[in-house]
Amino acid sequence: MHIPENYLSPITCGVMTAAMAPVWVHSVKKVAKELPKEKIALIGVGAAFSFVGMMFNVPLPGGTTGHATGGMLIAAVLGPEAACLAMSAALLLQALLFGDGGILSFGANCFNMAFVLPYFGYFIYQLILKLLAKKREATSSQKVIASGIGAYAAINAAALCAAIEFGVQPYLFKDAAGQALYCPYGLDVAIPSMMIGHLTLFGIAEVVFTTAILAYILKTAPGAVKNETADDAGKKKGITAISILLAALIVLVPLGLLAEGTAWGEWGTDEIAEIETNGVALGYTPAGMENGFSMEALIPDYAINGLPDIAGYIVSAIIGVAVMVILFRLAGAAFNGKKQKA
Amino acid sequence: MERNKKLDELPDWMLEKTVYEPVKGRDGFLAGSMLRFMKLFRHFHMEGDSSVTYARAGMRLLLCLGVIVMLALSHNLFYSACVAAGFLLYLSFQRIEVIKRVISSSFSASLFTLLVMLPAYFAYGSDAFITITIKVFLSVGSLALLTGITPWNKITASLRMIRIPNVVIFILDMTIHYILLLGNIAFEMLEALKVRSIGRNRNKKGSFSGILGTVFLKATEMSEETRQAMECRLFNGNYERRKETLRFESFIPSVFLLIYIVLLLYLR
Known part of the structure; x- marks a missing residue:
């Protein structure tokens, strides 16, 4: 679900980061207020834990394995605010270390996996606990069941948000020729292709990950799990405020994107026309293919700016030389490695 | 003489040469996770130019x-x-x-x-x-x-x-350090499990929750220790500008x- 660089337009990334800012502020404030000192150290360690957890191949029924985010688990154990901060730190390091998810799209990734996932999951978790426990203290098995359902709902809600962010790109950001500048797949393609994987494989991986570890922690050290009964009244208020915020953000952020889109070039009607023509054009793709591969179409400003031809040659020469040097050095290292082994 | 006779009377199954070849176990889960940890460590251990x-x-x-x-x-x-x-x-x-x-x-x-x-x-x-x-x-x-x-x-x-903000940097710093510490703990447990488990058994996959659960408990313990250590050294998480x-x-x-x-x- 990690959205890489350049799949979303910079404007979308900006909007998503702006939407994330109040959530971060809320989480930092809440964490600082509730459990001042040890919590901050715990968040760093929690982030490290979710990072380490994501490394694991979660065994799934049928012999396959999958990966989980662990956001719901941390939300259930430490609370959604701590989970939000921990997931954000883990996502930032993943982007920096492995190129999993982009730096520009960091806000969007955090919105999906550090906000929607833990907050929505925790909301469902609390809701089901309330239904199951009926004013009594929830038992361990009830907590495990609630966390499992919460994890499944949360990962799918997060995936749906990611799919919508992908899906709105081709409607909003196009070049003069009507071609998508960023992710070219519309909502009709993005939503099913994201959701199929998450409703099945990744959803189950998340459920297995959350329930298995939570059950273990509840069995061996029940004191480590955040106790909701102590501050029930405060929590209730918190949950309603959070659910309103969540609902508002989920509705407003895509709307904000659409509003941004119409202001962008005021090609509301053209847009629809183009989408229609694209739909019809599916019948005779060869024309599109011809345009597709001509490099001049990709460099529209090349001639307009009157860049001398030599600039192109120089740049390609530098690229060529650098690629050759890198290839030779890699080949040399591989050869030396073999020699040493022998 | 009596003794030798008794030895000769050893049951047949005891005299048979034992041929034990364990069924090839499926340890894709273990090996896969360990491989990812190795890659992770390599990323961290690669020191940049410290000058x-x-x-x-x-x-x-x-x-x-x-x-x-x-x-x-x-x-x-x-x-x-x-x-x-x-x-x-x-x-x-x-x-x-x-x-x-x-x-x-x-x-x-x-x-x-x-x-x-x-x-x-x-x-x-x-x-x-x-x-x-x-x-x-x-x-x-x-x-x-x-x-x-x-x-x-x-x-x-x-x-x-x-x-x-200081808090963000502190969290990032803690995360980076603890990824290595917790990763090492998880890796050692995976390794111990891999060494001990022979053949095909169900416990291998079941151990997943035990390993990560223990890592989590260790993590909470370590964060408490860190807090105490910070207090002892009068470090409140604020970084001075160099x-x-x-x-x-x-x-x-x-x-x-x-x-x-x-x-x-x-x-x-």
Whole structure:
């Protein structure tokens, strides 16, 4: 679900980061207020834990394995605010270390996996606990069941948000020729292709990950799990405020994107026309293919700016030389490695 | 005599030579997880050039972020080519480990992008598979290059210079340290399990929750210890800004950043 660089337009990334800012502020404030000192150290360690957890191949029924985010688990154990901060730190390091998810799209990734996932999951978790426990203290098995359902709902809600962010790109950001500048797949393609994987494989991986570890922690050290009964009244208020915020953000952020889109070039009607023509054009793709591969179409400003031809040659020469040097050095290292082994 | 007779009467099954060949176990879960940890450790243990000044590390970070933003803003392939030229040229002078790491991470990211974007070409005749693949290659590559040649503590310290709050830096710092500590614990447990389990058994997969559960409990314990240690050393999570003498070489990355900004504006 990690959205890489350049799949979303910079404007979308900006909007998503702006939407994330109040959530971060809320989480930092809440964490600082509730459990001042040890919590901050715990968040760093929690982030490290979710990072380490994501490394694991979660065994799934049928012999396959999958990966989980662990956001719901941390939300259930430490609370959604701590989970939000921990997931954000883990996502930032993943982007920096492995190129999993982009730096520009960091806000969007955090919105999906550090906000929607833990907050929505925790909301469902609390809701089901309330239904199951009926004013009594929830038992361990009830907590495990609630966390499992919460994890499944949360990962799918997060995936749906990611799919919508992908899906709105081709409607909003196009070049003069009507071609998508960023992710070219519309909502009709993005939503099913994201959701199929998450409703099945990744959803189950998340459920297995959350329930298995939570059950273990509840069995061996029940004191480590955040106790909701102590501050029930405060929590209730918190949950309603959070659910309103969540609902508002989920509705407003895509709307904000659409509003941004119409202001962008005021090609509301053209847009629809183009989408229609694209739909019809599916019948005779060869024309599109011809345009597709001509490099001049990709460099529209090349001639307009009157860049001398030599600039192109120089740049390609530098690229060529650098690629050759890198290839030779890699080949040399591989050869030396073999020699040493022998 | 009596004794020997008794020995001869050993039951047949005892006299048979034992041939024990355990059923080949399926340890894809163990091996897969361990392999990922090894990769993770390799990322962390690769030390950057420690002589880099804090200012230069900060400038590198700025250049890297700037290039990523400008790549996303530019719709011109020639601009991407210019960035590629600078990036590849700089990369070709690096140590072989850095080259390997940068190429492997950026290549796999761009290959994934190519596979995702290619159907759009046939469906809508979209060029995204060329432009986005190139941009992903360059963005992921420059980040990998940054983390490959700059030590971690210098990068986090440089974040302080651009006025990122103390709490954020503290959390990041803690995370980086504890990924290694917790990763080592998890890895050791996986290794112990792999060594002890022979043949096919169900316990291997079941152990997954035990390993991560224990890691989690250790993590909470360690965070409490850290808090106590911080208190003992009068460290409240606030970082002082470092003072160092300014050197010309610290500003080399910013020169490149300026060149790329001018080029972006010129090519618009």
